[in-house]
Amino acid sequence: MNFSPLNDPEFQKYREEAHLKAGRKRRVKSLILLFTVALISLCLVALLVMTAAEAFPGLFGSHGNGNRTLPPLPPIHGSTAQKSSSGTPMLTPTPGLSIPASSTPDTSPSREIVRSTTIFVDAGHGFQSLSGVMDLGAGTDSEYTRISQEEYGKALYEADLTLAIAQKVRDILESKGYTVIMSREGYVNEYLNPTQRAQRVNASGADVSLSVHANFFSDTSVYGARVYYCDSRSDAAECRKYAEAVAKAIDSAGASRKQTNTYVDNSLAMVNGPRVPAVLVETCFITNEQDARNALTEEWQTQMATAIVNAICTQYPVQFTFK
Numbered sequence: 001m002n003f004s005p006l007n008d009p010e011f012q013k014y015r016e017e018a019h020l021k022a023g024r025k026r027r028v029k030s031l032i033l034l035f036t037v038a039l040i041s042l043c044l045v046a047l048l049v050m051t052a053a054e055a056f057p058g059l060f061g062s063h064g065n066g067n068r069t070l071p072p073l074p075p076i077h078g079s080t081a082q083k084s085s086s087g088t089p090m091l092t093p094t095p096g097l098s099i100p101a102s103s104t105p106d107t108s109p110s111r112e113i114v115r116s117t118t119i120f121v122d123a124g125h126g127f128q129s130l131s132g133v134m135d136l137g138a139g140t141d142s143e144y145t146r147i148s149q150e151e152y153g154k155a156l157y158e159a160d161l162t163l164a165i166a167q168k169v170r171d172i173l174e175s176k177g178y179t180v181i182m183s184r185e186g187y188v189n190e191y192l193n194p195t196q197r198a199q200r201v202n203a204s205g206a207d208v209s210l211s212v213h214a215n216f217f218s219d220t221s222v223y224g225a226r227v228y229y230c231d232s233r234s235d236a237a238e239c240r241k242y243a244e245a246v247a248k249a250i251d252s253a254g255a256s257r258k259q260t261n262t263y264v265d266n267s268l269a270m271v272n273g274p275r276v277p278a279v280l281v282e283t284c285f286i287t288n289e290q291d292a293r294n295a296l297t298e299e300w301q302t303q304m305a306t307a308i309v310n311a312i313c314t315q316y317p318v319q320f321t322f323k
């Protein structure tokens with residue numbers, strides 16, 4: 001028998017192994033090819049979907065806008081604005097556009113605000129008395145006046161301090177969107193008694209009234225802030241809540257050197273006269289040296305103003321009425 005590799009069992013074995021190896025290689029190659037084709041197809045499909053979503057946003061629903069910014073909404077007129085249960089108008093969604101749900105009012109320029117919660121801020125004193133004399137406030141020979149004259153070369157009075165604090169209250173309130181009506185912006189050469197002052201609150205259409213004062217007492221050791229309200233009004237509970245919120249806020253802000261209490265005084269025109277919730281804050285005792293020194297600093301005035309605004313924000317959160 002002629003020797004032939006075909007008859008060699010070792011060759012046969014080698015051939016079978018080679019055959020198997022080749023088969024495995026082919027399968028691996030096919031698998032890689034299949035995987036590559038699948039991957040490319042997947043990428044193509046994803047690309048198509050993204051392009052379609054860009055061109056036809058409605059096709060894929062409007063939720064989850066991601067970072068896409070919606071075009072500005074047109075101004076809202078009359079019938080398209082509705083009142084929500086909280087009294088704040090809300091928008092009727094424009095078809096095709098989704099409005100992001102937000103707890104904070106949308107004050108974008110496209111929504112014209114016609115009114116916001118309005119606070120009447122009365123800077124105590126500063127009007128002429130009936131005799132034509134300027135009402136500078138109480139205790140014109142106070143520590144506050146003495147120290148300001150000695151250290152700053154200018155005598156300052158309660159009416160100066162109340163205006164400084166009131167103007168800071170105004171600025172902070174306005175930065176939060178409130179509308180502020182001031183009783184005065186300087187000394188006013190006009191007679192206006194406290195009752196007429198309260199009538200101004202009612203005529204102004206304000207929602208809330210705040211009167212800023214500084215206290216005085218013959219005993220110069222008495223110091224600290226006090227908040228007054230009227231409990232003979234039909235809404236006495238509301239006024240009390242407002243006064244307590246102011247007292248609490250003053251203490252939280254550290255604007256008084258001792259605990260601030262609330263007091264009832266039904267004779268004060270600026271707490272019994274306004275028909276809206278009203279308090280009168282005696283921010284400090286200008287007859288006490290340390291209170292007076294604090295009151296002469298911008299830092300303390302800002303601290304006090306911020307505290308009062310915090311209380312207003314808690315009790316009467318700003319609301320907007322849109323056109």
Ligand SMILES: [Zn+2]
Nearest residue numbers: 124138213214
């Ligand atoms: Zn006063």
